[in-house]
Amino acid sequence: MRLEVGQLDVSLSGRQVLRGAGFSLSAGEVVGLLGPNGAGKSTLMRALAGLVTPSAGSMRFGGEDLAALASAGSMRFGGEDLAALDPARRARILAYLPQTRTIGWRLSVRDVVSLGRLPWRRFGARPTHEDAKAVEAALKLMDIAALANRPATELSGGEQARVLAARAVAQATPLLVFDEPASGLDPAHQIMMMEALRRLGTEGRAVFVSLHDLTLAARWCDRVVMLKEGRLVAEGAPHAILTAECLSSVYGVKAHIAKAAGGMILVPTGLTRGDTGP
Amino acid sequence: MIAWPEKDGINGEVEAEPVEPHQPDPVTDTGPPVEADIFDPDTSSGPLSAAAVPLVRPPVRRGRPVALAFALVVSVTLHGLAVAFFAGTAARTGLEAGSDAISVAIIVQPAPAVLATSPDAAASVAAEMETELSADETTAPEPDLPIEEAGIAADEEPAPITSPEPSPPEAAETAEAVPQEPEAMHPEAVEAGEVPQEESTAAMTLGFSDVAMETPQEDGEELSTVVLPRVNVPTPTPRPARPRQQSPKAAAAQDIPANASSRRQAAPAAGSARAANGITRQTLAPSSGSRGEATAGEEDAYKQRLFRHVARYKRYPREAARQGITGDTSLALTIDRQGRLAGARVARSSGHGILDEEAMAIARRASPYPRLPEGIGGPNYTFTVTLRFSR
Numbered sequence: 001m002r003l004e005v006g007q008l009d010v011s012l013s014g015r016q017v018l019r020g021a022g023f024s025l026s027a028g029e030v031v032g033l034l035g036p037n038g039a040g041k042s043t044l045m046r047a048l049a050g051l052v053t054p055s056a057g058s059m060r061f062g063g064e065d066l067a068a069l070a071s072a073g074s075m076r077f078g079g080e081d082l083a084a085l086d087p088a089r090r091a092r093i094l095a096y097l098p099q100t101r102t103i104g105w106r107l108s109v110r111d112v113v114s115l116g117r118l119p120w121r122r123f124g125a126r127p128t129h130e131d132a133k134a135v136e137a138a139l140k141l142m143d144i145a146a147l148a149n150r151p152a153t154e155l156s157g158g159e160q161a162r163v164l165a166a167r168a169v170a171q172a173t174p175l176l177v178f179d180e181p182a183s184g185l186d187p188a189h190q191i192m193m194m195e196a197l198r199r200l201g202t203e204g205r206a207v208f209v210s211l212h213d214l215t216l217a218a219r220w221c222d223r224v225v226m227l228k229e230g231r232l233v234a235e236g237a238p239h240a241i242l243t244a245e246c247l248s249s250v251y252g253v254k255a256h257i258a259k260a261a262g263g264m265i266l267v268p269t270g271l272t273r274g275d276t277g278p
Numbered sequence: 279m280i281a282w283p284e285k286d287g288i289n290g291e292v293e294a295e296p297v298e299p300h301q302p303d304p305v306t307d308t309g310p311p312v313e314a315d316i317f318d319p320d321t322s323s324g325p326l327s328a329a330a331v332p333l334v335r336p337p338v339r340r341g342r343p344v345a346l347a348f349a350l351v352v353s354v355t356l357h358g359l360a361v362a363f364f365a366g367t368a369a370r371t372g373l374e375a376g377s378d379a380i381s382v383a384i385i386v387q388p389a390p391a392v393l394a395t396s397p398d399a400a401a402s403v404a405a406e407m408e409t410e411l412s413a414d415e416t417t418a419p420e421p422d423l424p425i426e427e428a429g430i431a432a433d434e435e436p437a438p439i440t441s442p443e444p445s446p447p448e449a450a451e452t453a454e455a456v457p458q459e460p461e462a463m464h465p466e467a468v469e470a471g472e473v474p475q476e477e478s479t480a481a482m483t484l485g486f487s488d489v490a491m492e493t494p495q496e497d498g499e500e501l502s503t504v505v506l507p508r509v510n511v512p513t514p515t516p517r518p519a520r521p522r523q524q525s526p527k528a529a530a531a532q533d534i535p536a537n538a539s540s541r542r543q544a545a546p547a548a549g550s551a552r553a554a555n556g557i558t559r560q561t562l563a564p565s566s567g568s569r570g571e572a573t574a575g576e577e578d579a580y581k582q583r584l585f586r587h588v589a590r591y592k593r594y595p596r597e598a599a600r601q602g603i604t605g606d607t608s609l610a611l612t613i614d615r616q617g618r619l620a621g622a623r624v625a626r627s628s629g630h631g632i633l634d635e636e637a638m639a640i641a642r643r644a645s646p647y648p649r650l651p652e653g654i655g656g657p658n659y660t661f662t663v664t665l666r667f668s669r
Contacts, residue, residue, distance in 0.1 A: 007635060019631030022639070226623075232638055233629045236621020240612035240658060246623055 001027045001078035001174050003048075003086035003206055008075065010040070010047050010230075011055045015133035017043045018054070019230040025109050025208055027174060030201040032238075033210040036251050039227040041210045042099055045179045048082060048208070049096035077175055091119035095168035098178040099210075101161050103152045109163050110148040113138055116170035138170035141196045146155075158185045165193065169200065176200060178209045182216055184209060188265065194220035214255070226250055239264060248272045354615050481668060490535045576651060583648045591644040595636045595667075603630045604668045607637040611647075619645035620658055628667065637665045 003025040009017040018040045025031045033041050046052045054075070075082040080093060093118070103112060116138070117131040139145040142162040149154060152163050165181050182190045194216055197207050201222070211217045215225055218238040226234040226241065227252050234241045242264065247255045248277070253268040369375040588611075598604075605628030612621040624634050650659055 007632070020635040021631075049342025187304050231624075231627070231634055233634070234623035235625070235638060235642075236612060236619065236622065236623070241623060241662075243623075245610075245625075249625075 003075070003077045003175060003208070005044075005048070005075050008044065008047060009251065010043050010052055011054050012052065014037070017230050018047070021227060021230065021232045023225045023232060023235055025206050028201055028204050029222045029277075030197050030207040030209065030220060032217040032224045033208065033227065034212075034214070034217055034224055034250075036229035040230040041227055042179055043230075043251065044227065045177050045208070045210060046095065048177050049094060049098075050082065050087065050090055051096075057138065059183055074114075081115045088119055091171065093174070094175045094177060095171040095173040097168045097178040099183075101157075101184075103160050106151050106153045108149050109144055109152050109155070110135060110139065112152045112163050113144075113166045114172050116167040119171060125181050134170045134172050138166040141169055141199070142166035143192055158189060162189065162193070163183060165196075170194075174205055176205055176207045176209075177244055178207070180210050180212065182211060182213060190216060214242060214266035214268070215264065218266055227249055242266055288404055319586060468554050577654050580648070580654055586646050587641065587647055588665075591640050592665065593636065594639065595632055598630065598636070598667060603633060605630050605633050606664050606666045607634050608662055608664045609637050609641055610660060610662050611641055612658050613645075613647045613650070614658055615650045615655075617645075617647040617649045619647065625662055626664075627645065631664075633667050636667070638667065 005024070006022040007020045008018050009016065009020060021040065021044060023031075033044065035041050040143045047054050049212060053179070072085060077093060080089075081202070082090065082094070105112075107115075114127060114131065114135045117127065121127065121131065127240070134203060136145070139148055139193065142165050144162050144166060147159060147163075152160060155163065161184055165178065168176060168178070177196075181197070182193050185193060190213070199211055199218055201207050209221070211221075221238055223236060224238050224241045225232065225236070226246070233250060234246055244255060244257060245267070247253055251268070252272050254270045254272055256265075256269050258265045304392040370478075606626070607624060608626035610623045612626040614620050619641060622638055623662065624637065627634050
């Protein structure tokens with residue numbers, strides 16, 4: 001199973017947010033999506049989740065060879081075209097964790113997480129043993145098993161974030177799209193979250209995760225994809241991509257980069273002034 | 279229903295055998311009667327097949343005109359399809375031939391704007407690569423020279439270039455950044471012009487990567503904080519800096535031959551320039567000096583292989599051709615020792631997403647690259663390629 005995104009254009013109310021972004025992601029990989037605010041990270045993820053419709057020329061049909069058709073404005077995952085997929089089918093392929101996390105109902109944590117099993121349940125059917133197992137595994141993975149019976153609305157923000165991440169994990173999809181799952185978490189749970197994503201990767205799932213913490217990206221991602229102004233500007237292994245030049249051209253920051261035990265450490269130390277970038 | 283009596287009979291047999299523990303098992307019970315049902319048609323299969331043979335023959339006789347008509351229809355459709363197919367391919371080849379007129383060139387030194395479409399042009403590209411690479415040679419080792427002065431004698435190491443991954447691309451970038459100047463053709467002039475700038479940047483990246491790789495963190499802090507702001511200097515403002523620095527340097531460069539062998543002689547000049555800059559890298563001497571390095575000629579040859587390799591995968595995106603979009607995209611590519619693409623970055627955008635995206639796609643398609651020869655680069659090797667998409 002492989003996610004292939006090619007030449008994706010997305011316009012939101014007339015403004016082009018993504019311009020020809022394309023990348024690929026295989027099963028078992030954890031790929032980080034980096035880029036400054038407004039670069040189009042969330043839009044790319046929302047397009048994958050089917051919440052915004054890409055405007056690129058995927059509609060053209062006649063006269064084009066199939067390779068061009070497949071690569072122009074398409075999102076394919078294991079032979080499925082994600083742009084033309086009904087929500088129920090999509091929910092079995094892709095779990096999406098939105099950036100804004102609110103739990104509206106006063107359900108117990110376990111119930112919220114078990115909502116992730118809905119795509120797999122027939123209408124009106126009772127939860128099966130398999131559902132219960134997936135829910136418990138997700139609770140444990142996100143370190144919220146102890147909170148399982150508390151009302152989800154009474155938890156802290158970081159805990160709610162983990163509840164929703166657990167719900168996405170319980171969906172048991174081969175592709176996970178997490179929009180900034182580590183933001184708003186304490187350091188220990190940031191590491192827990194990234195370890196959880198890694199474990200999901202080793203289980204053979206494809207994980208696509210947007211991050212703002214460069215060190216987390218450098219340490220936990222197999223590959224990094226960088227967006228700037230809706231364009232893909234860099235792709236590759238973190239040690240090859242997260243260089244001083246790249247950070248200054250993409251983010252406009254000076255960074256202290258060091259190699260410590262267990263991986264790289266990247267700390268932005270200041271802004272680059274008078275640099276127009278590439 | 280018919281099976282019941284038979285089943286009873288079998289049950290009787292089973293009962294006769296004392297081994298079977300539970301006779302009324304419905305699964306074993308249903309098995310035999312089905313078999314019995316299948317057996318029945320089998321016994322009548324003889325007469326059935328006998329009846330089938332005469333049934334088959336008459337249609338063959340009757341169908342001759344029908345078969346003729348059918349064959350006619352088939353042949354007409356096949357020929358029609360064949361004609362349509364060839365017409366299609368002809369049209370397509372025509373299209374491709376048309377799009378071939380649009381070229382994608384890999385530019386090593388964009389000054390003379392060479393398109394690597396004709397063999398002559400390719401040859402000139404190679405020549406330019408050489409000039410560009412000679413610039414590299416002179417710039418790359420310079421960072422190490424002060425190190426050698428500190429530690430080992432310069433002459434002992436023919437190619438001390440610890441030239442860590444970043445230095446070649448930067449050299450290339452700056453070489454590209456100083457285009458449209460006739461003196462660029464004279465290696466001496468190039469050297470003279472670029473020495474002051476590049477030496478500092480190369481030195482700094484050297485210091486930086488060494489910090490990242492080997493030295494403890496305290497060193498890393500001071501070095502990289504010095505380093506990072508300066509790394510950006512050459513890219514945006516190469517030209518204004520040039521004439522100023524040329525005059526003092528040119529004097530020093532006059533007695534330097536143009537060959538790659540001039541590196542040693544360039545050493546004192548670079549060293550003095552370094553001393554003037556007040557930058558010392560003595561702490562890094564052991565780590566950088568310990569790495570072996572191929573001769574510059576080998577690195578040149580390898581770089582040319584890389585450029586030729588990338589050139590093989592170039593393609594002009596159809597959509598861009600239709601819209602008449604042209605531009606140059608510079609890519610910084612990092613490969614590992616096996617030649618696999620470790621990272622690709624748009625170092626300078628063409629301004630068009632479609633071209634940048636295609637450049638990235640070319641980088642992806644071109645992987646794996648030629649393997650890194652012994653002695654070149656560290657665990658990774660970074661180089662810069664400029665892809666020109668033009669009509």
